Amino acid sequence: MYSRRGVCVATKRDYYEVLGVGHDASADDVKKAFRKLALKYHPDRNPGDKAAEAKFREASEAYQILSDAERRAQYDRFGHAAFEQQGGMGFDFSAAGFEDIFGDIFGDFFGTGRRSRTRARRGEDLRYDLEIDFETAAFGTERTIEVPRLVTCTACKGLGTKGGVPRTTCSTCRGAGQVRYQQGLFSIAKTCGQCHGQGSVIRDTCGSCGGSGVMRRQHKLSIRIPAGVDTGSRLKLRGEGEAGQNGGSSGDLYVVLHVREHALFTRQGLDIVCEVPISFTQAALGTEIDVPTLHGKMKMKIPAGTQSGSAFRLRGKGVPDVRGYGHGDHLVRVVIETPKKLSAKQREALEEFARLSGEEVHPITKGFFDKVREMFG
Helix, strand or coil, X not given: CEEECCEXXXXXXXXXXXXXXXXXXXHHXXXXXXXXXXXXXXXXXXXXXXXXXXXXXXXXXHHHHHCCHHHHHHHHHHCCHHHHCCCCCCCCCCCCCHHHHHHHHHHHHHCCCCCCCCCCECCCCEEEEEEECHHHHHHCEXXXXXXXXXXXXXXXXXXXXXXXXXXXXXXXXXXXXEEEEEECCEEEEEECCCCCCCCEECCCECCCCCCCCEEEEEEEEEEEECCCCCCCCEEEECCCCCCCECCCCCCCEEEEEEECCCCCEEEECCEEEEEEEEEHHHHHHCEEEEEEECCEEEEEEECCCCCCCCEEEECCCCCECCCCCCECCEEEEEEEECCCCCCHHHHHHHHHHHHHHCHHHCHHHHHHHHHHHHHHC
16 A cells, blocks of 8 residues: 555455566457456355455456557556556446457356347258269269258248247347346346247247258158269258258268279379289280270280280270369289190190290290399399
């Protein structure tokens, strides 16, 4: 305490010290510090405790100054003197904007907050998993699906009232959605228990939807599956999700695609891979074979001396890019098939072939066993 012109004046603590923050604290730091102190010293949590009430008022006054950029700048320059010319700062719970700040901080804890009037609510998004075959994924198609979803009630046009008449303003809160009551120095707002924050009530409920304004129905729609999609591709259909409430927009529908495996083809990006068996004589002598592709059978030459696992490329015969940037290729990987049963003549012919060719004519085989001998002696 000190005396100034015969008036007893209380010495105020530094606002930064009150909140326990540094002078370089951000606005978010200031708010967090105030929230912590306010929850600790709020009169509702400390009924009858004058010391706690004083601390709460002190923290609130500090917060009102430091949370306002202009006032904070004045305080940083002149300290408490910046407000003494106004007859002392004092603390105004109804100061512009502070009621909103107060609601932000205490809304969750005390069940208060800004006014909660009847407002439009967007409908929920939906997911639909769709299985398609390999060819459909490659070339695209139109498909009709049925989706169970909430739609706006036609009987009440989404209002939830009988005949779709307007809702009645709540007589308890008079449409505010909140009821205020005075507790000591503070005005506290709570959600109206009559209308549950809607600001209006339904006198006669719609018999079709039970007052919800929506009904669950099977919704049939046609979708376009673009060429080139793959497992995990997602199609977004705007406005085809759940219906909104109180005039809100509908949610979206996401169709997630799953591509079934193909009996002959596998996919690597935009390329199609197909394994084709050929005989030993075809590989050795060369031949021309029919190979399956997404575009039908195609002739392909197998050069003499082809080794098992060799791949041949048919350009542009793969999957189209879903964005329209060309096509992949079709890769034919040949697998030499070894016969499991030989006739006497076949065996005799192969044995003669082995005698005529000798080991030196098999450079791959010879090279492999030469390396084995080098490793193990």
